[in-house]
Amino acid sequence: MNRDTNQALPASVKRYLRAVARRLNLPRQMRDRVMSDFTTSLCARAEQGESWEDILASLGTAAEAAAELREPMQEYAYRKSPWRFVCLAAAALCLLRLLSYSLSMLMIWSFTHTSADTSVGIIGGADGPTAIFVSLPEATLILRLLIVLVLLIGCIAGFWCLGHLKQKPRDPEA
Amino acid sequence: MDDRFLQQLNKGVLEMLVLELVCAKPSYGYELLTSLKEKSGGLFAPKEGTLYPILYRLEDDGLIVSGWQAGEGRAAPKKIYTATEAGQAERLRRQQLWRGFAGTVNAFFEGGIPDEP
Numbered sequence: 001m002n003r004d005t006n007q008a009l010p011a012s013v014k015r016y017l018r019a020v021a022r023r024l025n026l027p028r029q030m031r032d033r034v035m036s037d038f039t040t041s042l043c044a045r046a047e048q049g050e051s052w053e054d055i056l057a058s059l060g061t062a063a064e065a066a067a068e069l070r071e072p073m074q075e076y077a078y079r080k081s082p083w084r085f086v087c088l089a090a091a092a093l094c095l096l097r098l099l100s101y102s103l104s105m106l107m108i109w110s111f112t113h114t115s116a117d118t119s120v121g122i123i124g125g126a127d128g129p130t131a132i133f134v135s136l137p138e139a140t141l142i143l144r145l146l147i148v149l150v151l152l153i154g155c156i157a158g159f160w161c162l163g164h165l166k167q168k169p170r171d172p173e174a
Numbered sequence: 175m176d177d178r179f180l181q182q183l184n185k186g187v188l189e190m191l192v193l194e195l196v197c198a199k200p201s202y203g204y205e206l207l208t209s210l211k212e213k214s215g216g217l218f219a220p221k222e223g224t225l226y227p228i229l230y231r232l233e234d235d236g237l238i239v240s241g242w243q244a245g246e247g248r249a250a251p252k253k254i255y256t257a258t259e260a261g262q263a264e265r266l267r268r269q270q271l272w273r274g275f276a277g278t279v280n281a282f283f284e285g286g287i288p289d290e291p
Contacts, residue, residue, distance in 0.1 A: 008248075008250035009250075030230075033226075033230065034226055036253045037202075037203045037222070037226055037229070037253055038203075038222060040202045040203060040204065040250075040252045040253045041202070041203050041204035041207075041222060043245075043249070043250040043252065044202060044204040044205065044252065045204060047245075047249050047250075068221060068222075068223050069222060069223040069226070070223070071223060072221075072223045072224050072226075072227055073223065073226065073227055075227065076227070076230070
């Protein structure tokens with residue numbers, strides 16, 4: 001959106017426009033395109049003598065205005081793949097696993113947390129250590145927890161990405 | 175039934191009329207909406223959401239371009255659409271096509287088919 005146009009708007013209108021933009025569910029470039037035209041229209045109406053209150057009242061809530069703008073723009077909207085639900089199911093499984101590992105960690109930590117459980121081993125020759133191993137009772141569990149955490153983040157990212165796919169390029173002959 | 179038929183007619187004609195208006199005078203979205211409504215006596219009264227995809231298709235096809243124009247006095251800058259040379263040429267091509275098309279359809283109504291559509 002043009003910065004000068006944005007500066008000319010009252011704060012309530014800026015908030016309204018931000019709320020509309022959030023609900024458009026369009027790729028960023030297309031969303032900016034729509035919002036710049038939409039804002040120009042609102043400014044033109046205001047310059048013709050309509051009050052901002054009347055203009056916003058005629059548009060309805062931000063959700064209603066966004067729905068009206070979005071509906072004919074389906075060809076530009078994000079494409080949602082049904083495969084995203086596989087990611088969602090995997091994320092749910094990861095979350096359960098994460099909870100179970102966290103619970104196990106908590107139990108182990110509360111029962112066996114003493115410095116004596118920790119051991120440090122150094123393997124190497126006289127010219128210096130080649131490897132340092134720090135072994136903790138919880139180490140394997142921590143590693144598993146981290147793996148599951150990474151998987152969970154991956155699944156959530158996958159779910160989001162598969163719900164925000166770009167439309168295939170428009171066929172000019174269609 | 176009638177509404178669906180009118181919708182389909184609108185869909186085909188609106189893009190041609192929007193190009194016609196932009197070719198006649200560089201305009202912004204709201205101006206196009208009011209012009210369409212006034213000039214058609216209310217027959218073409220699309221909403222903003224209907225107009226934007228038409229403008230974007232024309233822009234993506236290189237028939238019109240958009241740019242910001244500073245407002246007069248205290249008026250806010252506006253996003254204005256202007257026709258390109260390709261747009262002007264396409265406007266003439268579409269006018270010709272429409273005249274032939276409308277002539278043929280009218281001839282059906284009047285009981286004959288013109289020699290040259």
